[in-house]
Amino acid sequence: MTDDLSRLSSSAYSQALEVIASVEPRIAEATRAELADQRASLKLIASENYASPAVLMTMGTWFSDKYAEGTVGHRFYAGCQNVDTVESIAAEHARELFGAEYAYVQPHSGIDANLVAFWSILAHRVEGPWLEKAQAKNVNELTDADWEELRRELGNQRLLGMSLDAGGHLTHGFRPNISGKMFHQQQYGTDPETGLLDYDKVAAKAREFKPLVLVAGYSAYPRRVDFAKMREIADEVGATLMVDMAHFAGLVAGKVFTGDEDPVPHAHIVTSTTHKSLRGPRGGIVLATEEYAPSVDRGCPMVLGGPLSHVMAAKAVAFAEARQDSFRGYAQQVADNAKSLAEGFLTRGTDLVTGGTDNHLVLVDVSKYGLTGRQAESALLEAGVVTNRNSVPADPNGAWYTSGIRLGTPALTTRGFGHDEFDTVADLIVDVLSNTQPGTTKAGGQSKASFVLADGVADRVRARSAEMLDKHPLYPGLELS
Incomplete structure (x- = not known):
């Protein structure tokens, strides 16, 4: 931001907090505390980012007061002409940014976007009376038998997605998730030796299972995907290729992923969040070919309630920012920094899933330190390093305690942050992991949750972190009175 914009932002936020404090001062104080915490922490959660003041301010407007079920020009409420403008601009930016034929910007989250995509695929393939029946049911009261009956009505539809421990997401057919109940589902994994996708094995699984939907994309796979090959597999078995690019959408928008690594030219439907690597507001989006557009356009009321007009406006601002040349430089730096982080770990003897990265994330196997992912996550948080625990392939500790971060x-x-800072980040994390021991249970056994961090380590890491963070202030010039 320029100095003038920083001063404007500082004044605007200070005044906004004064207004909030006049009603509920505890919320204003929590807001100030959150900014302070984020400024003082090394935020390394792969699904988080920092939105610009322009994006943040766009969400705090009177657009939040509007109901606008329906679509542009076809609302179930009067007085939505300005919402039509906002949604049209957001969709236009999204189409241009990603080179998509159609964009639907109403989903409230990435999970909502995936639900819209799933139901749209089913509606496109099996239009009929089942849709009304499915909408009429109370999803919270459906039993396993109800889901089985619904699947039979839908033609026993099948979904093939990446397994959770290989890097997939809950919504890619995980059995306890609604995606695993809507579909008869199976999963593909990664090579047990390399941790990499084996496209021949994915193809063999698809030929055997013959899914209606082949889901590609990931939340914890540190490599790029060949979406041209995934489309070949989908076409061979007559499946719809759906790609969830929630994590790497910024790398697609920033042209780091092009050609076969760009999912938009190859997939029938692409879903994403709008925060994470895109730096927008928390929300979702669906991109589709014209063939699927009519089905996706019924996301409300098929799956969604009223769209969040203020968030759609913020999406439009974020997409406009991502269309600027500077965003391409940012996206490339994200990928370069991930490589620097991975190299920093490898030179210090830390085990990485797949042995490295070529996207925006690194998955560390903490087993060699004698820790679970939960212990590592907690010890790092004590030292001011914010991460999240995550399963590794064939994880012996399961999805709760995990073996990775x-x-x-x-x-x-x-x-x-650049190369040198991320090398230092790796050093700080290794310092914490090397000086953490598992705690003990009440029975005297080794705990999977509690930990003991050696004296002085947290203070040492926080001090070294502060040197870097002070050189790269968060929202520089923004001071809250």
């Missing part, structure tokens, strides 16, 4: 570079790249 997932690290992402988008947020710190937004703050201006």
